[in-house]
Amino acid sequence: VIQRGWRAAAAAAVLMLVAGCNDGQREEAARPGPLPQAAEGQIVVGWAPLIREVLPAVVSVSTRQQVARPQPFPPSPHGDSPFDRFLREFFGYDFPLPRRQLPPEIVQGIGSGFIIDPAGFIVTNHHVVEGAQAIEVGLIDGRRFPAELVGSDPHTDIALLRIRARERLPHVELGDSDAMFVGDPIAAVGNPFGLGGTVTSGIVSAMGRDLGLGPHDDFLQIDAAINRGNSGGPTFNLEGKVIGVNSAIFSPTGAHVGIGFAIPSNVARQVVERLRARG
Amino acid sequence: MSMTDRTPLSARRRPLTAMALVLALAVGGAGMLAEARAETQPRQARAEVVIGWADLIEQVAPAVVSVRSVREGPAPRLGMREAIPGWPEGDSPMERFMRRFFGEDFEFPGPREFGMPERGEHPERGMRPMEGIGSGFIIDPAGYVVTNHHVVQGAERLEVTMKDGRRFDAELVGSDAHTDLALLRIEADDPLPWVAWGDSDAVRVGDPVAAVGNPFGLGGTVTAGVISATGRDLGAGPYDDFLQIDAAINRGNSGGPTFGLDGLVIGVNSAIYSPTGMHVGIGFAIPANLAQRVIEDLRDKGVVERGWLGVQIQAIDEQLARALELDEPKGALVAQVTPGSPAFEAGVERGDIIVRFNGQEVTAMRELPTLVAARRPGTEAEVTVLREGEEVTLAVTLGTLPPPDQLAAAAPAPETPEPQLGMQLAPLTPEARESHGVPAATEGVLVTGVEPGSAAAQRGMRTGDVILEVAREKVSEPAEVSEAIRKAAEAGSDTVLMLVQREGNDRFVAVPVAGA
Numbered sequence: 001v002i003q004r005g006w007r008a009a010a011a012a013a014v015l016m017l018v019a020g021c022n023d024g025q026r027e028e029a030a031r032p033g034p035l036p037q038a039a040e041g042q043i044v045v046g047w048a049p050l051i052r053e054v055l056p057a058v059v060s061v062s063t064r065q066q067v068a069r070p071q072p073f074p075p076s077p078h079g080d081s082p083f084d085r086f087l088r089e090f091f092g093y094d095f096p097l098p099r100r101q102l103p104p105e106i107v108q109g110i111g112s113g114f115i116i117d118p119a120g121f122i123v124t125n126h127h128v129v130e131g132a133q134a135i136e137v138g139l140i141d142g143r144r145f146p147a148e149l150v151g152s153d154p155h156t157d158i159a160l161l162r163i164r165a166r167e168r169l170p171h172v173e174l175g176d177s178d179a180m181f182v183g184d185p186i187a188a189v190g191n192p193f194g195l196g197g198t199v200t201s202g203i204v205s206a207m208g209r210d211l212g213l214g215p216h217d218d219f220l221q222i223d224a225a226i227n228r229g230n231s232g233g234p235t236f237n238l239e240g241k242v243i244g245v246n247s248a249i250f251s252p253t254g255a256h257v258g259i260g261f262a263i264p265s266n267v268a269r270q271v272v273e274r275l276r277a278r279g
Numbered sequence: 280m281s282m283t284d285r286t287p288l289s290a291r292r293r294p295l296t297a298m299a300l301v302l303a304l305a306v307g308g309a310g311m312l313a314e315a316r317a318e319t320q321p322r323q324a325r326a327e328v329v330i331g332w333a334d335l336i337e338q339v340a341p342a343v344v345s346v347r348s349v350r351e352g353p354a355p356r357l358g359m360r361e362a363i364p365g366w367p368e369g370d371s372p373m374e375r376f377m378r379r380f381f382g383e384d385f386e387f388p389g390p391r392e393f394g395m396p397e398r399g400e401h402p403e404r405g406m407r408p409m410e411g412i413g414s415g416f417i418i419d420p421a422g423y424v425v426t427n428h429h430v431v432q433g434a435e436r437l438e439v440t441m442k443d444g445r446r447f448d449a450e451l452v453g454s455d456a457h458t459d460l461a462l463l464r465i466e467a468d469d470p471l472p473w474v475a476w477g478d479s480d481a482v483r484v485g486d487p488v489a490a491v492g493n494p495f496g497l498g499g500t501v502t503a504g505v506i507s508a509t510g511r512d513l514g515a516g517p518y519d520d521f522l523q524i525d526a527a528i529n530r531g532n533s534g535g536p537t538f539g540l541d542g543l544v545i546g547v548n549s550a551i552y553s554p555t556g557m558h559v560g561i562g563f564a565i566p567a568n569l570a571q572r573v574i575e576d577l578r579d580k581g582v583v584e585r586g587w588l589g590v591q592i593q594a595i596d597e598q599l600a601r602a603l604e605l606d607e608p609k610g611a612l613v614a615q616v617t618p619g620s621p622a623f624e625a626g627v628e629r630g631d632i633i634v635r636f637n638g639q640e641v642t643a644m645r646e647l648p649t650l651v652a653a654r655r656p657g658t659e660a661e662v663t664v665l666r667e668g669e670e671v672t673l674a675v676t677l678g679t680l681p682p683p684d685q686l687a688a689a690a691p692a693p694e695t696p697e698p699q700l701g702m703q704l705a706p707l708t709p710e711a712r713e714s715h716g717v718p719a720a721t722e723g724v725l726v727t728g729v730e731p732g733s734a735a736a737q738r739g740m741r742t743g744d745v746i747l748e749v750a751r752e753k754v755s756e757p758a759e760v761s762e763a764i765r766k767a768a769e770a771g772s773d774t775v776l777m778l779v780q781r782e783g784n785d786r787f788v789a790v791p792v793a794g795a
Contacts, residue, residue, distance in 0.1 A: 044331045044332065044487045044540070046487055047485030047486075048483035050323075050485065051483075051484050052485070055484065056322070057322050118319065171321050171322060172322050172323070173323060187505070192561060195523065197484070197508050198507045198561070199505060199507045201505045201525065224560075225561065227559055227561070239324075239325055240324045253554070255554045257559075
């Protein structure tokens with residue numbers, strides 16, 4: 001085929017075919033075909049329209065604190081059960097700077113969060129803001145705000161922040177986590193490794209997981225990629241409602257292997273209401 | 280089974296089901312709502328639902344190839360480049376990129392290398408090199424194959440293997456280290472299966488994607504995911520504009536395509552971010568629109584010609600903007616002008632802030648290299664700089680961007696503020712020059728220690744740095760530095776601007792002086 005011919009075809013946004021493809025067939029390919037038979041493939045979710053709506057309400061949370069205790073890394077050689085590891089890796093949230101630049105007593109933390117109220121209330125994880133001396137919230141449009149800690153609940157690992165903007169802020173709504181089923185498509189948004197506004201997709205892997213972390217354990221398990229920095233960020237369902245607050249991963253490596261845990265929105269909602277009422 | 284691969288017609292005659300884009304469930308005019316809505320309603324929308332990848336993959340996969348590069352002697356690692364958080368030493372682009380994620384305000388002073396030299400062995404991570412394996416895809420039935428520069432770098436012989444098992448010796452048509460792209464050519468008797476470029480500018484966060492490649496040598500591996508983000512600047516090169524995807528890509532996927540739902544190539548998989556060296560859900564692809572331009576240049580001319588100014592620039596953060604008395608942190612600050620370069624000839628000076636190039640606004644520092652590179656060498660251009668508060672427009676004749684290995688390494692960068700300086704200073708004695716490798720021509724004051732957690736440390740100052748200027752005045756004695764800082768504090772400045780040299784590269788650093 002003509003060396004340049006393909007460019008015109010590309011402009012028509014067409015699937016370009018394989019060897020021996022003649023122009024007539026390419027013409028034919030120039031329109032999306034009829035809907036395929038359901039049996040022909042699995043369902044793939046196109047998250048883009050939903051993400052465009054909800055992304056502005058997802059924030060990055062950064063904290064600074066001075067700590068007297070030793071750095072959480074490297075881990076001790078003891079306590080190497082999967083859950084110890086996972087506790088260490090994910091709830092060992094303190095995010096040390098690379099050693100060379102690390103001031104011994106200043107620890108910077110990163111996490112995620114989401115705005116649930118145009119007045120600037122933000123849900124994140126307790127472990128993201130625990131012990132922080134200063135909390136800063138970054139919006140996807142680049143605006144940054146100092147945040148006040150409204151209240152925090154170590155038992156469920158939920159914290160509520162508040163930022164004050166002149167305008168009403170984009171926000172998302174907590175959905176009904178009890179209405180989720182294993183296999184439902186979900187998308188997580190957050191700030192893994194500081195990569196703000198990262199969207200990852202997957203499904204609900206399991207419901208009602210007890211991780212032995214607290215008396216109220218009832219996690220949603222998801223397979224979307226979440227990593228350090230995703231803590232406190234939302235997991236959305238297909239309706240764009242938050243059905244979980246990403247809080248933990250299980251991993252032998254400390255990074256995503258396909259097993260993440262989110263606090264169900266129905267748990268988060270109760271805690272948020274309590275924190276908002278009483279702090 | 281290879282017979283079916285040789286007869287793609289059967290696949291092609293099927294209805295183009297995979298392209299049938301949308302069941303279009305309940306998108307519900309979300310777009311229209313988006314602009315006008317006051318923020319009184321919670322944000323919500325429904326997803327669109329589309330039908331899966333299998334048919335599409337069946338059609339495009341034959342155009343995806345494995346690339347094997349053969350070398351004499353020990354093979355450098357090929358395949359995915361990784362960024363390893365917590366890696367303390369070294370200054371490769373990826374390590375710098377990694378550092379930035381740890382809170383440093385990292386930035387690049389100018390056109391610099393992208394084609395990262397593959398990192399040496401790190402036995403503690405247990406990462407062994409794959410034996411010269413990467414991926415690629417055919418973009419023309421005549422046998423042009425796109426892959427990554429870092430896959431073919433240093434190869435003595437290149438071999439391309441197709442899905443149907445056919446194996447070809449490949450010729451290297453051209454390679455571009457700046458963007459990490461390379462073009463190969465294989466000669467077959469018949470026209471080859473090929474795929475076309477899509478429009479990466481039209482890609483939206485959340486769009487489904489599928490990557491095809493050769494991870495760990497497992498040719499023809501298909502992984503699916505979504506676009507996680509667009510326009511990522513990884514600090515890997517001056518033209519960084521990566522698509523981020525969550526589909527699993529690993530070592531060996533380098534150079535392979537990422538497809539959109541229309542079966543067009545929207546990205547060239549090139550890097551991952553990972554603390555483990557393997558897929559953690561964060562992969563990066565060179566966007567098709569950039570790749571296509573580069574590949575066309577490589578095909579037509581064998582090289583990519585880019586305009587060159589010859590300045591090292593740095594981004595202007597809020598600290599620097601205050602120190603430079605700017606209204607807003609905008610433009611590209613000239614930290615160094617290469618002697619004899621086009622910028623030098625045109626009269627660009629250190630400390631100038633480039634605000635426009637050929638009439639186009641330079642809002643963020645990283646926009647400038649792209650603007651300059653887009654112009655052909657030898658063409659005239661106008662550079663508008665802010666100098667002492669006045670705009671000055673200079674005429675420059677662009678040179679040719681030298682290959683990365685001839686460019687000075689980037690100067691690493693400062694970070695965030697803290698109200699203490701906390702540096703130990705010493706004069707540049709001959710012994711000090713010797714022990715810190717400071718060139719004889721450099722005049723300044725040596726930093727011999729930085730207190731952890733201090734303002735200077737937070738701004739990235741390090742032992743061995745040389746302070747050349749404080750508040751735009753040259754310094755050569757520690758006392759002059761203290762004096763200049765004291766004056767700045769007395770004058771009510773909350774930051775003081777210092778020009779600092781590290782490993783031969785100059786850059787401005789704004790250090791807070793409040794409370795000093």
